[in-house]
Amino acid sequence: MEKTVIDGVTLHLSHPDELNLVCVGQEEVIKQILAAWMIIDEKDLPLNPRLVGKPGVGKTTLAYAAAKRLGREVYIFQATVDTRPEDLLITPVISDEGRIKYMASPIVSAMIRGGVAIIDEANRMSEKSWASLAPLLDSRRYVESIVAGIKIKAHPDFRICVTMNEDASTFEVPEYIHSRLQPQIYVDFPEAEEEYEMLKANLPFADEEILNYVVSFLQLAHRAGEAYSVRDGVNIARYAMKRLLGPDKNQDKKEVLKDSLAQILGQTALIFWPDQQEKPRLRPV
Known part of the structure; x- marks a missing residue:
């Protein structure tokens, strides 16, 4: 497992996801995702696209395919109603030697390595969890881990995309997060x-x-x-x-x-x- 040290704290990084996902069609959606991630000026910043649609229409597959078009490592985080802020950032665990190890989430691992993070079914998370990602999703592009006591800045190549299902078993996304997750790209059923x-x-x-x-x-x-x-x-x-x-x-x-x-x-x-x-x-x- 790869490690990195930030402000004297050793972080153990997650492995990137290599999935055998088949992407057929929906080329227009992939183009929109890639456009959102573009940098067109030295003062420009990438956008954080949100893929919205019914469950099972291929939102995660499309985000994964777009990331692979960039030649980047892909890190997928599966959100649930039980997702905590530390799950999104850094989780402390006890090592075999009885010491505390700090495990970086897929999102933080992507931030450090300049990969692409996909938060799947993101609107299953509570507002408390969203709050921990707020500075990452705006011009600051960093997160702060209270558990590890460090601030982590995103690599310039880092990109993020979230998927959201249109169903009743989800939370309302806070407005201050809603404005940070743009553009909204609707994924419909295929022909x-x-x-x-x-x-x-x-x-x-x-x-x-x-x-x-x-x-x-x-x-x-x-x-x-x-x-x-x-x-x-x-x-x-x-x-x-x-x-x-x-x-x-x-x-x-x-x-x-x-x-x-x-x-x-x-x-x-x-x-x-x-x-x-x-x-x-x-x-x-």
Whole structure:
């Protein structure tokens, strides 16, 4: 584990995240993120984009893909309702020798190494946690750790992006933080062809007929305002294929897929089953 010393305090840094995330489409969103991170003058500062959308539309994947376009290390912090200020900055732990070790969070590690920090599901955090990041998100670009008693300045190459879900299980973001998280970039559900490519990229071994039915289901659900996502589609198709190669090997493919859909998302999701409303969208050969 890499270490660094700041004002006489040794910090143990987090490892960057190397994820096998598949990013297909949504090129415009990536361009907007990269534009927000640009520096156009020696007195300019990068912005802190906020990706907003329904769960499962690929916000974290897009932020990760944008960071990789810059060739930077990526550090992802998963926010929860229990996130404390010290979790965001520096956490003291007891080492094997009985001494206190100071562990830098993914955010602080990115600050020190000039990487990109992604705070995932950031609006699950309380205002107290947000307050610890306020000076990082404005022109000061530093954080202060009360636990370690040090101030940490961000590397000039440091960038940050947050993702926020549009659902009821979140906190209201304080206004003074809201103004620091700009621009707001909305990530919507993909179009049918894009959704097919996303499913295919995640399930390259998938049966095309299954993928077409899943895309038709998702598109019907999107049009009705339901929050079913590509992630849900991947789970449905994956489970159906496992069943068709296992216990349901000799069963009707469409019936197994339909039953898998109900098991993954519940019986109410069946109102969007393609057979009931329209033929499955067949991808041209």
